[in-house]
Amino acid sequence: MSRLATVVCAGFSLVALAGCLSTSADANEPMPALVEMNSATKQTLERAASELLFGRQLSFSSSAFTTNSKVLIDKKQARDSQGQLLNGRELQAEVIAFTLWKQNQQCWLQRDDTEARVVLNGVSCKVR
């Protein structure tokens, strides 16, 4: 079954972002990357990711999605002032993947575990 056949729509009111996608995977182009990462692109990506995380804030590095269509995020771990972990013996890693998709000349950000997507307005992707 296509990963995109059952798209989960976040159902949020999207301000700068267009909304959820629920169309066939066929029109998707494989493995896009950002044409350019600048502060506006970074902000758009972070807003989209926050939308897909139900309002949680997330910061991407300046190299995110520039050479790869996928970025993984991990749980932040509580640390002391030196960066020392306050737990340090983790029994599991919680990972969420975000993937860039390109469809009909639009660049989309997908949260892979829910397959929810939002369009990245003003952001250009290229097929690698």
Add this chain to the structure above:
Amino acid sequence: MKRPQDNKQGVKGSMRKICLGLLVSAVLTGCGGGGGSSSSSTPTSPTQPESRWQAGVFEPSTDFDGQCEVVRTHLNIFGEAYPDVQGTEEDEKLWLRSWSHETYLWYDEITDVNPANFASPQSYFEVLKTTQTTASGALKDNFHFYESTDDFEAFSQSGSQTGYGINWSFIASAPPRDIRVTSVEGSSSAGFEGVARGDKLIRINDEDVIDGDNVDFLNNALFPAEENSQFSFTFERVDGSEVTFNLTSGVFEESFVNNVQILQTDTGTAGYMRFDGFQRPAQTPLIEGFQRFADENVTDLILDLRYNGGGLLAMSSQLAYMIAGEQNTAGSVFEVLQYNDKFPSSATPFYTEEIDWERGVLTDNKLPTLDLERVFVIATGSTCSASESLMNGLRGIDVEVIQIGGTTCGKPYGFVPTDNCGTTYYTIQFQGVNDKGFGDYADGFKPRVAPRFDDELPGCEVADDFEHSLGDTSEGMLAATLERLNTGSCPVNASGVAVRSLDLNGLVDSQSELSVYDPRGIALAENNRIYIAIEDSNDE
């Protein structure tokens, strides 16, 4: 109450689930966690005229699950509502009390005091722990902490942090302060500008770091929570010169595996690797490093864990397997997690394959191995938790661990973080023991020329050396390791300065001997920082 299952079962096939901890986590959470069902909860009146606390009588924590004074209305990261129903502050306290009684490792050492005497669930939580001490006189449990569940659920891009890219060492955090750079991340503002290991911080903008009393400013400048914070940092370099950098905070990618190299020794070749964190993105470079060591047929390994505070226990197990190999690990377990007497123990095996962390399964990719009978570990007080598991796990299968540096942090314990009503609590729930059943190193592993006790390891006491780069064979700790490896003896005079990584009590450490960083004095961290890291001279 459900009981944990033995995690060794059901591990078959090429896509074996990394089930360690997940079952235990689920079960312990089910015993009273935030993910628990609220179906059995009965909403209570917001005000209770009489205390329901009865000394020595403990209702199941599920009776109080998710009964909150303030009900959360926002959704979790999966778009689900939290299981909160209207309750009272007393409900939250009674949940903490019962949950601690069910899951805390030393639950029978908790003094059962009336929760009504405490201003909040969090202040009550602070006393729901043992007050006993270790053999050295230190408190047995100083790892008790909590954070907001919103912080607990925060994510960040894998392997990245927000900051300048400087790892600090607080040799003295109270005036006269001595704050040094231990390492710099190459892809960060500090890396691009040229900040170097050993640089001593003397000024931020015009504020005196060494004797200044503008503590809030210093903390804000040192630990920026957001991107694009800009400050001017002035350092004294190891040659005595002064240098100023304008640094901007940003999201930078961390490098966990560093300075991988092959060193010639009197007995053959040694692989050297500095490993700074058992974090998920470290797996690939870790395997690549060990593949290189295997290809080069190294006969010894020097593993530099001086700044490794731990992380994923499964990765520690993988690393132990790569060091010891198939034959040394066959039929043994890496670490047994011993819970209190209400739960059975669970075993962490030696993981022999690469892990697909995104899917939570073992892959078919077999790990490279060195099949060594001994390993040299460089350690300090910052060497903690999963790093200590590695040392202990290897000792459990008779791999000799030779320790160079200082005493490790002493944390053989772990938690299953559990949410209730918007706060995630960490109470010690298990102790890790090795295949021989040993796990009593709460005062840390200590390097000794002639070890006498089980928590003393053969090796040399050496201070950190900020005057040389990490991975440089002239650097004090690495040089001492090579001397120990080549001659069997410790250097007479170790170089470097005495290090006390962080002193939260404002007691400036003497420079005469290697000190021990004891992180058990840590206060609550919020947003990944501690507000008293820089201490005011008035606090002394």
